[in-house]
Structure formats: C-alpha cells, structure tokens
Amino acid sequence: MAGALGAPAAVAYPFARTDALDRVLAWHDAIVVVREPGAPAAVVDGALASIARLGRPTGVMELPSRTAAALAVGGLVAPAEAVAALSGLRPAGGDDA
Numbered sequence: 001m002a003g004a005l006g007a008p009a010a011v012a013y014p015f016a017r018t019d020a021l022d023r024v025l026a027w028h029d030a031i032v033v034v035r036e037p038g039a040p041a042a043v044v045d046g047a048l049a050s051i052a053r054l055g056r057p058t059g060v061m062e063l064p065s066r067t068a069a070a071l072a073v074g075g076l077v078a079p080a081e082a083v084a085a086l087s088g089l090r091p092a093g094g095d096d097a
Contacts, residue, residue, distance in 0.1 A: 010082070022054060030057040032085045037063060048090075055092045061085035 011028070013021060025031055031054065033047045044060060051058050064072070064079035071077045 017050075025051070026054045026056060028056060030059065030086070030089050032059045032061050032082070032089075034061050034063055052090075052092070057089040057092050059085040059089045 010032075012034075013025075015021075017025075031051050033044060033051065035044050048058055048060065061084070062081045064081045068077075068079035068081070072079050072082070
C-alpha cells in the first residue's frame with residue numbers, strides 16, 4: 001500500500017541473515033540497522049560493514065519508544081529515529097561523502 005501511495009515503506013527482518021535473505025535485502029532501496037540499547041559499537045560497525053557489501057545505502061537507527069513504534073505500526077507517523085536514520089543514509093560502498 002505504501003508503495004502505491006508513493007510513501008516509504010519498511011520491512012523488519014528479526015532473524016539471522018542467510019544468503020537468501022541477503023538477496024532479498026539487496027533488492028531494497030536502503031538498509032537500516034536498528035541499534036539495540038547497550039549494543040557495543042563494534043557489533044553495529046560489523047553489521048554495517050557486512051551489509052555494505054550488498055551495495056545498498058545503509059543507516060543506523062536507535063530503537064524507538066514503544067509509543068512511537070505503536071504509532072508507526074498504526075501508520076500514523078514515522079518515529080523520529082527512523083526519520084533521522086533515513087536522512088543520514090550512507091551511500092552504497094560505505095563512503096560518507
């Protein structure tokens with residue numbers, strides 16, 4: 001529905017990546033990694049480096065509050081964390097230029 005309206009859409013994959021999942025991820029316009037509270041920077045950096053090999057723009061997003069997440073699921077408003085992640089997407093290939 002979001003695509004038909006010209007609005008951005010998001011898909012969450014809450015499980016381990018496989019080669020098949022990486023092929024699906026590579027079809028997307030961009031990939032955003034959600035930073036779990038307390039996650040070491042090395043874990044997030046490793047995920048970003050791995051995902052960068054898929055050739056898609058990447059970003060990092062902090063976990064939104066439960067209220068913000070519920071509003072997003074209801075289609076009412078995107079969490080500020082998601083908006084910030086999208087505005088800060090890194091170009092494919094990992095360049096920050």
